[in-house]
Amino acid sequence: MPSQSHTAHIQEIEAFGQGYPTHAHERDRAVLSSWRRCIDHHQLDPAQTCEAYIVPEGQLRVHREESEPLIRIARSGLEHLYQQLKGLDYVLLLADRHGIAVDFLGHEAQAQDLRQAGLYLGAEWREDRAGTSAVGACLASGDALVVHQSDHFDFTHSQLSCTAAPIYDLHGELAAVLDLSLLQAPKERASQSLALNLVIAAARRVELANLMAQSRSDWVLRFAQSPDFLDVDPDAAISIDGRGRIRAMTHAGAHSLSTIAGIDWRQRHSLIGQPLEHFFDCDACHLPELRRNRAAQERILRARDGSIVFAHAMEPQRTVPRSPRAATQAGLNTGPNEHPPTTAPLTLPNVLETLHAGDTAIHALLLKAAKLAAQKLPILIQGETGAGKEYLARALHQCSGRTGAFIAINCAAIPEPLLESELFGYLPGTWTGGTSKGRHGLIEAAHGGTLFLDEIGDMPQGLQAKLLRVLSESCVTPLGAHEAKPVDIRVISASHRTLAHSVASGEFRQDLLYRLNAAELVLPPLRQRSDVLAMVERLLTQLSEQHNASHTDAQAAQPLHYTLSEAARIALQSYPWPGNLRELHNCLRYATALCDAPCCSPYWHQDQALGKGLALMATIDLQHLPETLQMSTAQSLNGGKVVAHSETTYPTSAQPSAWPRHLEGRASFSAQPAQELEQLLAQCQGNVSEVARILGVNRSTIHRRIQRLLGSRQVHWNRSEPH
Ligand SMILES: Nc1ncnc2c1ncn2[C@@H]1O[C@H](COP(=O)(O)OP(=O)(O)OP(=O)(O)O)[C@@H](O)[C@H]1O
Numbered sequence: 001m002p003s004q005s006h007t008a009h010i011q012e013i014e015a016f017g018q019g020y021p022t023h024a025h026e027r028d029r030a031v032l033s034s035w036r037r038c039i040d041h042h043q044l045d046p047a048q049t050c051e052a053y054i055v056p057e058g059q060l061r062v063h064r065e066e067s068e069p070l071i072r073i074a075r076s077g078l079e080h081l082y083q084q085l086k087g088l089d090y091v092l093l094l095a096d097r098h099g100i101a102v103d104f105l106g107h108e109a110q111a112q113d114l115r116q117a118g119l120y121l122g123a124e125w126r127e128d129r130a131g132t133s134a135v136g137a138c139l140a141s142g143d144a145l146v147v148h149q150s151d152h153f154d155f156t157h158s159q160l161s162c163t164a165a166p167i168y169d170l171h172g173e174l175a176a177v178l179d180l181s182l183l184q185a186p187k188e189r190a191s192q193s194l195a196l197n198l199v200i201a202a203a204r205r206v207e208l209a210n211l212m213a214q215s216r217s218d219w220v221l222r223f224a225q226s227p228d229f230l231d232v233d234p235d236a237a238i239s240i241d242g243r244g245r246i247r248a249m250t251h252a253g254a255h256s257l258s259t260i261a262g263i264d265w266r267q268r269h270s271l272i273g274q275p276l277e278h279f280f281d282c283d284a285c286h287l288p289e290l291r292r293n294r295a296a297q298e299r300i301l302r303a304r305d306g307s308i309v310f311a312h313a314m315e316p317q318r319t320v321p322r323s324p325r326a327a328t329q330a331g332l333n334t335g336p337n338e339h340p341p342t343t344a345p346l347t348l349p350n351v352l353e354t355l356h357a358g359d360t361a362i363h364a365l366l367l368k369a370a371k372l373a374a375q376k377l378p379i380l381i382q383g384e385t386g387a388g389k390e391y392l393a394r395a396l397h398q399c400s401g402r403t404g405a406f407i408a409i410n411c412a413a414i415p416e417p418l419l420e421s422e423l424f425g426y427l428p429g430t431w432t433g434g435t436s437k438g439r440h441g442l443i444e445a446a447h448g449g450t451l452f453l454d455e456i457g458d459m460p461q462g463l464q465a466k467l468l469r470v471l472s473e474s475c476v477t478p479l480g481a482h483e484a485k486p487v488d489i490r491v492i493s494a495s496h497r498t499l500a501h502s503v504a505s506g507e508f509r510q511d512l513l514y515r516l517n518a519a520e521l522v523l524p525p526l527r528q529r530s531d532v533l534a535m536v537e538r539l540l541t542q543l544s545e546q547h548n549a550s551h552t553d554a555q556a557a558q559p560l561h562y563t564l565s566e567a568a569r570i571a572l573q574s575y576p577w578p579g580n581l582r583e584l585h586n587c588l589r590y591a592t593a594l595c596d597a598p599c600c601s602p603y604w605h606q607d608q609a610l611g612k613g614l615a616l617m618a619t620i621d622l623q624h625l626p627e628t629l630q631m632s633t634a635q636s637l638n639g640g641k642v643v644a645h646s647e648t649t650y651p652t653s654a655q656p657s658a659w660p661r662h663l664e665g666r667a668s669f670s671a672q673p674a675q676e677l678e679q680l681l682a683q684c685q686g687n688v689s690e691v692a693r694i695l696g697v698n699r700s701t702i703h704r705r706i707q708r709l710l711g712s713r714q715v716h717w718n719r720s721e722p723h
Contacts, residue, residue, distance in 0.1 A: 006155045013039070013046040013153065028189075030145040034127060034137040038153045042128040049156045052118025053129065055100055060122040067102045070094075070176055073213055074167070074206045078105055078178070080549040081202045085180070090195070091119040093179040095135045095164075099126035101179075110183070117160060119181050130154060134162035138177045142166055144200050148189040161185030163195040165203040170214055170239075170248035172268040178203045207250040208237050212314075215239035218247055219287050220314045221276075223256065227296035227310045228617075232544045233559045234312065244284030245273050260303045279304055287313040293358070314350070349373075349399045355392060357534030361524055372519050373399040378471070380456075380516050381494040383523030386582030389494035390454060392523065397450040402490060404449025407442050412458035420463055420479065427480035443476045446489045456493040456516065457502050464509045471515045491516065526577040526584060536564070536572050539585060540620075543592050560616040562592050566690045567622040570683060571633040591624040677705055 127136030131153030425441025
C-alpha cells in the first residue's frame with residue numbers, strides 16, 4: 001500500500017466504513033476487521049489523532065507485577081529474538097492482556113523517539129483507545145498479524161510497522177502479545193513476513209516454556225511433525241496428570257487435539273480432563289516408552305483421526321514418592337495438586353537426571369544425591385577437574401527446596417585478603433581496598449540458600465578457622481564488626497584433591513573436613529563412564545538448540561541438528577578425556593563451530609506458518625575435532641605411542657590405559673588383524689571409507705585386507721557405497 005496523506009487516509013477509512021469501493025482489497029483482512037471494530041464498536045473517528053499513551057509509573061508497576069511470572073519466562077525468548085534481529089532496529093514489546101507494554105527490548109539510544117512513538121515500556125495499545133495497532137488487533141482477534149504503516153487507524157502511527165503474535169496461557173486464555181516493531185520500515189508490507197514468522201515462533205516457544213515451568217509434577221508430551229525437530233524445537237505440547245488425563249496445553253497443542261477430536265479449538269475447555277487414549281492409540285502407561293532414550297524416529301504416536309506425530313514424553317520433574325514419609329526421607333517437595341503417576345518408575349528429579357545419560361554408577365550416585373538434596377547436611381563433592389562438581393552442586397541446590405540464592409566462590413582463584421572480605425563482608429572503612437559503604441559478604445548472600453565453596457582444599461589456613469566458626473555457630477562476623485549475625489546456609493564444597501591427603505600433610509584442618517563432609521559424593525571421571533556417547537548426543541542436542549535460538553534471521557526458518565560421522569563417534573568414544581565433561585563440552589563447541597555448512601535433510605517441515613523450512617543436518621567429522629583428539633585417535637589406531645597425553649600434566653589416572661575396553665587392543669592392530677578388522681567394520685557399520693579414514697589408508701587397501709584376511713567369511717560392510 002503506497003504511503004498516504006492524512007486526508008487520503010481519512011477518506012479511505014471513511015469510505016470503507018460506509019461500504020464504498022476503496023483500496024480495501026490491498027489491505028490485509030485482519031486489518032480491515034480491526035478497522036470495522038474501530039468504526040462500529042469503538043466509535044473512533046479517523047480524523048481525530050492521538051499521540052501514543054504511556055501509562056503512569058504506578059499503574060505500570062501494577063501491570064508488571066501481575067505479569068511477573070510470564071515476563072520471567074518470556075524474557076530469555078525475547079532476548080534470543082532480539083539478538084537475532086540485532087542491527088535491524090527492531091523493538092520488542094511484551095504487552096499484557098490489557099494491551100500495556102510490560103516488557104521492552106530496544107535501543108536505549110533511541111529511547112526518546114521510541115517513547116514518543118509508543119514503542120516503549122508502559123505504552124497502551126488497546127484497540128478502543130489507540131485504534132488499529134498490531135497489539136490491539138491481536139488482542140481483539142487472538143491471531144497474529146502485521147499492521148504496516150497506513151494500516152494503522154490513527155494516522156499518528158502511520159510511520160510504524162508492527163507485527164504481533166498472541167501468547168495463550170495454559171487455560172487457553174489470551175495472556176499476552178509479543179510485538180516486533182520498527183520506527184521506520186521499508187514501504188513494502190511483504191518486508192515484514194519474516195518478522196511475522198519469527199514472532200509466531202517466539203510466542204510458541206514462550207508457551208512451551210510456560211507449560212514446562214507449570215507442569216513440573218506432570219508428564220509433558222511434546223509433539224512435532226518431523227522427528228528432526230522433536231527434541232530441539234517441538235511444535236506443541238500438552239501436560240498429563242498422574243491419572244493419564246490432559247491437564248494443560250499450548251495453543252498449538254489445543255489446535256492439534258481439537259483437530260483430532262473434530263471440534264473447534266475454541267472449545268478447548270472440553271479437552272481438559274480427557275484421557276490421553278481419547279486422542280491417541282496410547283495411554284499413560286506408554287509414556288515412558290516415548291522418552292528420549294529412544295531415537296526420535298521411533299517415537300511415533302498414531303492419533304485417533306489417523307494422523308501421525310512424533311512425540312517426546314518428559315517425566316515429572318519432581319519425584320512423587322510413595323508416601324509423605326518417603327517424601328521427607330527423599331527430601332523432595334511435592335505440590336498440593338500433585339498426583340502419583342500411574343506408571344512412573346520414577347527415579348530422579350529432572351535436574352539431576354540431566355547429569356547422566358545412562359551410566360549406572362553415576363545414576364546410583366545421583367539417587368543418593370536426590371535423597372540428600374533437601375537435608376541441610378554439608379556435602380563434599382570430590383572429583384577430577386571438569387567432572388561436573390559445580391553442576392552437581394547447583395542441581396542439589398535446585399532440588400533442595402531452599403529459596404535463597406546459590407552462591408559459588410572459587411577458593412583457589414582469589415588471594416587470601418580478598419577471599420576473606422568476599423566471604424565475610426566488611427563494615428565501612430574497615431578495609432582499604434573496600435568501598436566506603438562496606439559490603440555484605442557471600443556467606444550472608446547465601447542466607448536461606450546454598451554456599452558452594454569450590455576448591456575448598458586451597459582455602460588458606462587462617463580462613464579455615466574462621467569458616468569452621470561459621471559452620472559450628474551458624475553466625476558470621478563481617479570484618480570490622482563486633483557482633484555476629486545469624487545465617488542459615490547450606491554448605492556444599494568441592495575439591496579435585498583428596499582432602500584426607502591434605503589433612504595428612506597438615507594443609508587442611510581435620511575438624512573442618514568433618515564439618516564439610518557430613519556426606520560425600522565422588523564423581524567418576526568421564527573415561528570411567530559408560531554414557532560418554534549418550535552425553536555427546538545430549539550436548540549436541542543442546543548445541544543445536546542454542547544454534548537455532550541464536551543464529552541469524554535468514555537461517556532462523558531452518559532448524560539445524562548436529563550429528564556425528566562414525567569416525568568422529570569412535571574418536572570421541574575412545575579418547576580418555578583428561579579434562580572430563582569440560583573438555584568434552586569444549587570439544588563439541590569447537591567441532592560445531594568448525595563443522596561445514598549443513599546439508600538439507602529429506603524432511604520438509606509442513607508448518608511454514610511456524611517459521612520452519614527444510615531441516616538441516618550438520619555432520620561432525622573427524623577433521624572437525626580438536627587436533628589432540630585426531631592425533632590421539634590416529635596414534636591409538638595405528639599402534640603408535642600416545643604422546644599427546646603423557647606430555648601434558650593430566651592426572652596419571654587419565655592415561656590411555658583407561659581407554660574403553662573395545663578399543664584397548666586397537667593400538668596393536670596387526671596382532672589379531674582379522675578380528676580387529678572385523679570389529680572395526682562392525683563399529684563403522686560396514687562403511688569401508690570410514691574404516692579407511694580411521695586407519696589413514698585408502699579404501700582399496702581396506703578392500704584388499706578384507707579379501708586377504710576375511711576371505712569368504714560373512715562381512716557386514718556397506719556394499720552399496722560408491723566404488
Ligand atoms: N552434566 C553435565 N552436562 C553437560 N556439561 C557438563 C556437565 N557437567 C559439567 N559440564 C561441563 O563441564 C564444565 C565444568 O563443569 P563444572 O564446573 O561443574 O566442573 P568441576 O568439576 O566443578 O570443575 P573444576 O574442578 O575445574 O571447578 C561445565 O562448564 C560444562 O561445560
